[in-house]
Amino acid sequence: MSTILALKNVTKQFGGLTAVGDMCFDVKKDSISGLIGPNGAGKTTIFNLITGIYNVTEGEILFEGNRVDGLQPYQIADTGITRTFQNIRLFKKLTTYENILTACHYNTDYSILDAVIRNKKFRTGEKKLHQQVQELLEIMELTDRKDAVASNLPYGLQRRLEIARALALKPKLLLLDEPAAGMNPDETIRLMNLIKEVRDRFNLTVLVIEHHMDLIMGICDKIVVLNFGKKLAEGTTQEIQSNSKVIEAYLGEEDVIC
């Protein structure tokens, strides 16, 4: 398997505080990788660096061999990286359908003039988008909620919608920031299956931040453990589970594992 994303000596400093220091890790194509660590370890900062919301202070981020650090977030989305947010960021006043439809905008290219005069290019383009939205709604089991305003959806469905919106871009790499936060064990298991299914269906590579160890251990091929902005350990689920440093820093006593 080839490497799709590589972080090379990435450092991010906020003033005097080093949020992420000298970070190196690779993500293999078509894998599901986990990023874990205690609160404040720098997990979300890494996501923000990859997606261009923050600029790296030092180091390189390579996506499919090309440098993506220094690009604007929308340009990074162009290359095929997208994400979800820890605190859900949907287009709150728009419906489920409109949320996904907006994100589909990539898959057609009519101009403003085409839209104003409603020519054939516009009509075929829109038709294509609406078909794509229908497909995504079915895959993500949101069809019956398609006219619901996003902010009125139950929490679990909002997370699901955010993933659906990300998938509308047809990304190559999907970053999930605590997708199971606030979900009960049942929903978490369903989410696990969904992530796997989506990965296979869309040929995705997934990088996921999560505190639910069930989910992380259940789906990840590889796990990177962070603590205080540094990489603590890296390896398969078995390796991480038996790593004494990780147990000490993050998992604590065995009965804390939930």
Added chain:
Amino acid sequence: MGWYYIQGILILSGIYLMAVLGLSLLTGFTGLFSFGHAGFMAVGAYTTAAMTIKFNVPFILALLIGGLAAALVSLVIGKLTLNLKGDYFCIATLGFGEAIRLILDNVQYFGGARGWPGIPLKTGLMNVIIFNVIAVVILVNLIKSRHGRNLQAIREEEMASQIIGINVFKYKMISLAISAAYAGIAGGMLAHYTGFLQPKMFQLIKSTELTIMVIFGGLGSISGSIIGAIVLTSLPEVLRAFDRWRLVVYGASVIFIMITRPQGLMGGYEITITNIKKLISRITSLGKKKHTIGGDN
């Protein structure tokens, strides 16, 4: 009230409607507040008037040139300020509006502060209506396309829009430019309706009035903006009988709407045939529902 008087109010409403439509795109659909749209109207008004008087350009072409000039000016403002976060854009437009007025006060070529009389009267009820219909159609078509959806996405959640690949800066510029072009055309129509231009006509209060009209009608609703423009332009005229108190009543009625309907008259809804049908079916089903108990709606 003679027909001439009513016609005058309608034309004035139509002119402001044009500017409000543009502002609606910027404020209602993109979420950017501007307090400098009177400035864009001024740019459009003076450019259009200069075109028809000094260069003998046909009225319609002059209007389009006026709109274009306003759009170009707005692009310069946008380039400098749209990258800023928060309210800086709003403050910059406020400064711009005042600056334009003061510049015009001192440009003797356009008559300076004394004003510029003798502009040919070319704006009539007919062409105002035609322009507004075209403007509404363009705006609706734009909003109901991927470009319009991108603008709304930016209004809702800027960071998430970037993540799904929307070039936020570019779309804000587009929105601002179109909005300014509308204001410019409105200014041109105003110039050729009153026949006289004076920088004082484009004070800050005009910009606020336009913003009030958009908010009054409801952010993110074109039909709301239309109602807002027509109601709030004609209201001071209807209230003429109150003499000195009319502006008090005007202000009170705006406050009343803001308190009772903070989302504006239309509150983001549009008047369309399907929506009217939905409303009627909801009213009729409401009548039937009274006989049944339960249901979570």
